[in-house]
Amino acid sequence: MSDEKITAVDPTFKYEIARIPGGESIKFCFQCGKCEATCPIRRFDDKYRPAQIIRAAILGLRESVLSSKMIWMCAVCFSCTERCPQGVKFTDIMRTIRNIAVREGYIDPFFQQLSNVIAETGRIFPYTAFLDELRSDLGLSPMNTHNCQEMVRLLDRARRRAQSKRSPAAQARINESSQNKGGR
């Protein structure tokens, strides 16, 4: 999100967010800024503006919110959700906005890579035999990983479902970003 003049808004964006489980409370934000006073990321990096994300989303700056790097900065610590006087579940709204951004082809490279690993292996860290050697040295039992296939199958279904709903423009953005690997 930058300082450019607002020339086009999509007033339905807030309803799109509110319809998704977790996004409902966006309508209750009254811009007091307590989330910003609380946020540990905001405290150390003034580029991050959680209240601004909500304001822009309510205004309807759809593309500018979805393509913003800012939406990937939330640490999911729930501090703002804890303290919001209006009961706005900012952390859940952030997740909802990220999910829409992913669908539209604006994927943060770190999260994309992490979810690929989980989709392929069923865990954040792929299982290795060396891991079990280390565990056995300490007298710990081997990791039971024999049924990761169920997880992989469920995630494959989710991926195919997401793909079938994707617009050509979103698909083009994904193709482009997979060519420029390296990210930040």
Place this chain on the structure above:
Amino acid sequence: MKYLFFSGCVTPQKENMYELSLRKVSQKIGIELIDLDRTNCCGFFVEPVDYQASVVLGARNLAIMDEQGLDAVTPCPACFGHLTRVRSTLLENDELRKTVNQELKEVGKTFVGSSRMKHFMGVLVQDVGIERIKTTMSRPLSKLKVAPHYGCHLLKPSSEVHLDNPEDPKLLDSLIEATGTECLDYSEKGLCCGSSAMNVDRNLSTKITKTKMDSVEKSGADAIVTVCPACHVHFDLTANAILKEKHDIPVLHYTQLLGLAQGFSPQELGLYENRVPVDKILELIES
């Protein structure tokens, strides 16, 4: 007292000493742990990309727990938080539950919601009780002063995890004091470890970590005590890779501290697996 044991991803990958010490203290207290097989990632890290998929993964783990008819316990606050939120969301939202159970049919599972995921600290305080824990001590650690670190997901959002008041938490303080150790207050007690900020930018994480470590140092603590495998790996390993000036403050899992008070040896608690040497702590205990 019997629970299913859900290790999560980070503990067996990087923090075996957490699992080892957790098993030792459980044995001493009389907590029986039954390994949950066929579980995988809790689903937490899939949330930013696809919430419904993260709920399906969580529900699969919960469905396996339901089949066993027991509550589960985990060392990981993120697994605890995610599976607690998934369970309550599914119990409240009929439409989402229907969709998720439709997906789970693919792998022959059904989410019912009869079993809960608990965090080991919750089990210690709520199910076992501080008084009973005190009866298992054989070596009060009266010469130690430590700084408690709660992290983010053990207590927040309190409206959903219901363990303690995150604005003024007492849960870990009381567990530390039960071992005879002095529990210190410090100005940055509530600050996160900085681990999640590594995903955003390393410099940002360094700033958070430095602020935290400076505050711990100023408090005069002999060690930091953690309850989360990700916070532990961050303070014990990553911090000394990203900070300009290295720190030498030992970082103990609470279960390692409790195990020492129960008379276990450093080897039995995996204390030599910690990256920041713990010799200073052991000297203080034996002096």
